[in-house]
Amino acid sequence: MSSIARAHADRADAGRVRTGRLPTWTLVTLATLPAVFIAVFYIWPVATLVGRAASTGAVRDIVHDAALRHVVWFTLWQATASTVVTVVIGLVPAWVLARYEFRGRRFFTALVTVPFVLPTVVVGAAFLAILPVSLDQSVVAILLAHVFFNIAVVVRGVGGLWEQLPPDLTSAARTLGASPLQAMREVTLPLLAPAIAASASVVFLFTFTSFGVVRILGGPAHTTLEVEIWQRATRFGDIGVAAVLSIAQLVILGLAVLWFARVQARRRNELGLQPLDARRPARRRGERVAVVATTATIALIVGTPLGALVERSTRTTTGHSLAAWRAVFTPSSQAVATIGGNRVDALGALTTSIRFAIVAMVISIVIGGAAAFAIAALGRMGRLLDVGVMLPLGTSAVTIGFGMLITFDVAPVDWRAEPWLIPLGHALVATPFVVRLLLPTLRSIDDQLRGAAATLGASPLRVWREIDVRLSLGPLRTAAGFALAISLGEFGATSFLTRQGRTTLPIAIEQLLNRPGPVFHAEGYVLASVLALLTLVVIGSVEGLRLREGHRARRS
């Protein structure tokens, strides 16, 4: 065979495998961008943390540190208690929303999700606003906030499985002599067990690494590991111990995520359940009461803390007024609350946050987009990149911020003063979400479609633009919205990277609420209300778009 013929055959062969796909070298180039990003801004900082942890006698100090044992103990038991309470309470709305059809069901399903998309600092502020002073800085406050924040995890996770369980399984148990309670214990709960376990592990991970809520509601008496790491690193300069704690936390989280992924993979579809919608109107009196009581409770639980937030923002020593709102939104020097000589520029924090959010969104869409396209196209080769870009998801934001803080502080990488460092940290947190939102769509694109476009004369680049990019526009928009919302509310990493003149909304809220003085507090509640509103508008509009497009797709 002549060399020309062989080259021709090779091309034909390559064409059969991936018609209309971008050439491999393009994909590899595409993959380098996220790979370098992760290597520099995630792996290097984590490696620095490991180095610091190993090079000091910190490990020895920790073993003898009674205060630290107390912190670990508190972190564990508050997370366990929060998880148990959240799961038990969450099962009721999960049942009602999965089993019954009633007016406004979709609305209440969305309403339950609202707390989950709110920034943790806002959740903390809302519970600070609602609880009497006697419960401020108490464990009860922390638990309530954790339940409020995480209940959507249970409702979505368990409810998703519950609506697929045939209701007649319960009927079968009842005709065999089981009381409603026995049917629940013997049939429904065991069948829901995988979803309950999954939701519980997610809630446990969230509450174990709780930072924003505890910073606002914990006070000096209640410190979780995350808060302890932050305090030791930024307040006491105890970098060694903080690094050891971070690494320990990282290992624990990593193991937990791995275990969780394995359990999930094993349990998937073991029961062979089919998608099903067996919702029906509530007929019996008891059922109707349950529906009404549950929806009313959902409205109350979600509405009251948010309402209290707004109420407190208008409360003054003598009554109510919009003074704090006017003060925040008046760009004069008087609007700047002074805290211990440090000024908190509320309006400045708002503009800073919006600017950072836009930058973080662009970075995470570019990096996450490149990663998703490369992972989808590279097949088995893309798996390593897939794991790489997911790493930040299994790492607490505090660890990410801490690692960046101690890595980028010496020339030539002394980037602490760079204005892009904070949004870049936000992008690191948001990128895994971008990738996860894009990948399903990219993977579901039929290769034949690309082939069809290619036979119609489209070059690989054209195919990529017309097919891959065009079909991912919807998920890209959703991802952009989520990236914006994540950046707006990001508190853990920002706590380490924040500097004078670059205060974001969550940082300003925490500063204002943790200082004595009704003026500070009112302004803190104003900012928390604004942040809540911003987040809900961003998430609401991308979710709204998604729903509308879903309808259109179904109709056509």
Place this chain on the structure above:
Amino acid sequence: MLDVRDVSIRFGARVVLSDVSLVIDRHEVVALLGPSGSGKSTLLRIIAGLIEPDSGDVLLDGESIRRRPTHMRDIGFVFQDEQLFPHRTVEQNIDFGLRMHRVPRSDRPGRVAEVLQLVGLAGFGPRRVTTLSGGEAKRVALARTLAPSPRIVLLDEPLTGLDRDLHDQLAIDLAALLRATDTTALLVTHDRDEATTIADRVVALTDLGS
């Protein structure tokens, strides 16, 4: 033995059953015939207490059970799609009703083996129900219902979804089984051949109401 009196129910604006009455004698096997969507299943569910009728009464052995919850009615039910508990083995499924009826622990394995033998599935006890064939699942569902010896067995389209040969064989087996165990049964079906094969008496739903 079973006495359904003037049962009516509507779902929203749709009247599903209007003044339906039906009497079944002890040891009698009755087939209720009607097209799908005619309310046959609804009637069975009302008798079992899974749905409350808007009006009318259900009597068992001369006693009104309308206000009695399902699990205290002692009425067996074979569901159209079996509804075997997927997280339990065959014997655990059958044992379920015995446990609920507080049958002494020592008596239960014997009874489980006995009904498995009855439906021709001796030795199937340790199998996972998700590994059963369609016909086997139907037999297990029947065994599970018969195990606690209910006063009457209600069967909701128990043989649908099987291929013709298997269907006909199971219909013959079912007829023999119900007689061998002296079971009182009410069977719902849209298949006239199936009804005549299994039942002593065939009634059309349309003849029962007003």
